Amino acid sequence: MERATILGIYDFIGYSLCRYMLDLGVEIDGIDPEGNIEDYFTEEKRLEIGRNANFTEIGLKDWEVEGAKGFLFVTLFGSLQTRKGTDDIVEALLTKLENRHLKRLPTAVILPAYFAQENVKLREADTKISHFISSRESTLLTIYLPTIYGPWQPEDCFFQQTMTLSSIDDRKIPDIGQWEWTHDCLYIDDAVKTIKEMAESGHQGQYILSSGEQGRWLQCAEELLGKEAAILRKEVKTPVIKGSIQVRPVEQNEQISKGLSRQKEQFTRIQDSRV
Structure with missing residues (x-):
């Protein structure tokens, strides 16, 4: 793969995928569909990848689908999972995807895993995305992701909230978001490597990525909370995945302690730079 476009360049997955491919020498056009929403983290990300000569940022309105070269990755994982700021761009996005x-x-x-679940209640915008994918499966690669952890995990996610509370000596265990997938989790580098490999090999259809390890999300929680994580051991009914979706295990999982340590280091660095 020599060239790619990433829509959702400052999304958790999009940004990490961009960095990974830039390191491999791939030329990237990055599109920020929420370009009018700026925060400290977006500024940090823009500074980091903006230094790379192979990266170009373009606006959603300036993105010409017809003349686009290379693969397109649509990564709205973070905004969809946290239910923020996607409704207004769905129509424009689906037109371009058509x-x-x-x-x-x-x-x-790339979508959150709850999209892959049978009989899940979706918002109107989510339903439009789901219907589009189902009817265009022959030309799309759709990848559903469980909880993804590692550097730059969104602040709304359980693991990141736990680190935030630990930094202010508050031992309260944060609430788990309604749409956070607690049945499995992957380290960010393992996820983006698999996404690129599947795209490059010409995969089409629908897949959900899996660690292949039972209880991995809870293992991460225990690494962060110790014995206090015991209250999270609830009887949770295993979700039913749609029959059209194949399970794709990642080849190798990063060691949990190492992955969370890198997430903590990045979180601390960002917090210190904001003081």
């Missing part, structure tokens, strides 16, 4: 579908241009859509 144009790519008609031209049979290679496209991967």
Whole structure:
């Protein structure tokens, strides 16, 4: 893969995928669909990847689908999982994806795992995305992700909230978000490596990535909370995944302690730089 476009460049997954591919020498066009929403973390990310000569940031309105070269990755994982700021861009996004579908241009859509669950109640915007994927499966690669942890995990996620509370000596265990997938988790580098490999190999259809390890999300929680994580051991009914979706295990899982340590280090660095 020599060139790619990432829509959702400052999304947790999009940013990490961009960094990974830039390190491999891939030329990246990055699109920030929420370009009018700026925060400290976006500024930090922009500074970091903006130094790379192979990276170009373009606006959603300036993105010409017809002339686009290379693979397109649509990564709205973070904003969809936290239910923030996606409704307004869905229509524009689906129109552009339809144009790519008609031209049979290679496209991967990365979504939170709850989209893969049978009988889940979706918002109107989510339902439109789900219906589009179901009817365009022959030209799309759709990848559903469980909880992803590691550097730059969104502040709304359970593991990041736990680190935040620990830094202010508050031992209260944070609430788990309604849409956070507690049935499995992957380290960010393992996830983006698998996404790129699947896209590059020409995979199409729908897949949910798996660690292949039972109780891995809880193992991460225990690493952060110790004995206090025992209250999280609830009888949770295993979700039913749609029959059209294949399970794709990652080849190798990062050691939990190492992955969380890197997340803590990055979190501390950002917090110190804001003082």
